Amino acid sequence: MSGQAQAKDDAPTAPRWKSGSNLERVLAEGHFAVTGELGPPKSMNTDLVRKKISQLKGFVDAANITDNQTGIVRLSSIGTGIILEQEGLEAVIQMTCRDRNRLAIQSDLMGANIHGIKNVLCLSGDHQSFGNHPGAKNVHDVDSMQLIRMVQEMRDLNKFQGGEEIKGGGPRMFIGTAASPFSSPIPMRPYRLAKKVAAGADFAQTQMVFDMDGFKEYMKKVVDLGLHEKIAILAGVGPLKSPPMARFLHEQIPGIIVPEENIKRIEDAGKGIDSDDKKALAEAYRAEGIKLCIEQIQEIREIEGVAGVHIMAILWEAAIEPIVKGAGLYPRPEPAPLDDDAAEDA
Numbered sequence: 432m433s434g435q436a437q438a439k440d441d442a443p444t445a446p447r448w449k450s451g452s453n454l455e456r457v458l459a460e461g462h463f464a465v466t467g468e469l470g471p472p473k474s475m476n477t478d479l480v481r482k483k484i485s486q487l488k489g490f491v492d493a494a495n496i497t498d499n500q501t502g503i504v505r506l507s508s509i510g511t512g513i514i515l516e517q518e519g520l521e522a523v524i525q526m527t528c529r530d531r532n533r534l535a536i537q538s539d540l541m542g543a544n545i546h547g548i549k550n551v552l553c554l555s556g557d558h559q560s561f562g563n564h565p566g567a568k569n570v571h572d573v574d575s576m577q578l579i580r581m582v583q584e585m586r587d588l589n590k591f592q593g594g595e596e597i598k599g600g601g602p603r604m605f606i607g608t609a610a611s612p613f614s615s616p617i618p619m620r621p622y623r624l625a626k627k628v629a630a631g632a633d634f635a636q637t638q639m640v641f642d643m644d645g646f647k648e649y650m651k652k653v654v655d656l657g658l659h660e661k662i663a664i665l666a667g668v669g670p671l672k673s674p675p676m677a678r679f680l681h682e683q684i685p686g687i688i689v690p691e692e693n694i695k696r697i698e699d700a701g702k703g704i705d706s707d708d709k710k711a712l713a714e715a716y717r718a719e720g721i722k723l724c725i726e727q728i729q730e731i732r733e734i735e736g737v738a739g740v741h742i743m744a745i746l747w748e749a750a751i752e753p754i755v756k757g758a759g760l761y762p763r764p765e766p767a768p769l770d771d772d773a774a775e776d777a
Contacts, residue, residue: 502562
């Protein structure tokens with residue numbers, strides 16, 4: 432055998448799985464993925480966390496754990512994620528650039544991975560001025576694009592951001608990113624996603640989509656660029672609880688467009704109900720919000736390039752079950768188990 436052939440045989444092979452997470456395997460097998468969102472409490476009430484887990488478990492392939500969402504101090508994403516893993520619900524920890532420098536980010540990623548967390552969503556983070564500590568200083572030592580690259584190099588090159596080797600290998604994480612199809616300038620959004628793909632992102636979860644025509648235009652460009660073949664795109668959806676919520680999302684949250692027809696539909700659900708009967712009104716609004724969300728998921732499933740949905744039932748985890756069942760996405764698939772070699776790689 433020639434020396435060249437011997438060297439080739441001895442060369443290390445790339446792991447079969449990037450992380451071996453359930454979410455990665457569901458997507459790899461071609462299933463339409465479903466992720467949800469779990470907001471940690473503003474306390475150490477783990478009973479509340481477990482209640483939310485019970486509302487999501489079995490209906491999603493993995494659940495995002497928000498990281499001090501809207502700049503409000505909450506139970507940590509990693510701490511909450513460990514509880515999810517212990518309870519049999521796969522976690523996607525969110526990691527923001529707002530609160531950590533590169534030392535803390537890399538340390539936390541390794542810490543999360545040794546506790547069985549295999550998915551991370553890389554984010555800039557909501558500005559602290561929105562939260563309960565508006566005077567806090569943000570960090571932004573790296574931006575979200577650099578964060579994606581940092582995680583990818585830790586995983587695939589076994590090295591820290593500074594170039595030093597991670598002895599024994601880096602954290603095996605399935606790397607997620609956010610996409611905002613309707614943020615200004617809208618024509619540039621597919622190209623920003625392309626940059627995140629180049630940085631090393633494996634999956635993307637979009638901001639909530641209500642404008643279906645606009646989203647179809649966005650996805651057409653994404654497909655034209657071939658990005659859907661390089662990254663799994665999960666369209667963000669969410670049930671509207673009430674007309675005020677719908678208007679708030681449309682008017683106050685960047686990157687969300689709620690068509691007037693959707694707002695009117697939620698309003699019309701309350702017609703004929705006594706305005707003083709707050710409970711009946713709320714139930715009517717919520718029922719219509721769930722129905723609309725189901726219809727949107729069914730429409731999204733027909734859009735080329737979409738690999739799944741990310742359901743953001745804000746402070747309403749109980750809505751996940753009827754949405755998933757109503758959209759025909761239950762029961763969730765069980766991907767083939769990792770074989771011994773694959774499990775060792777992961």
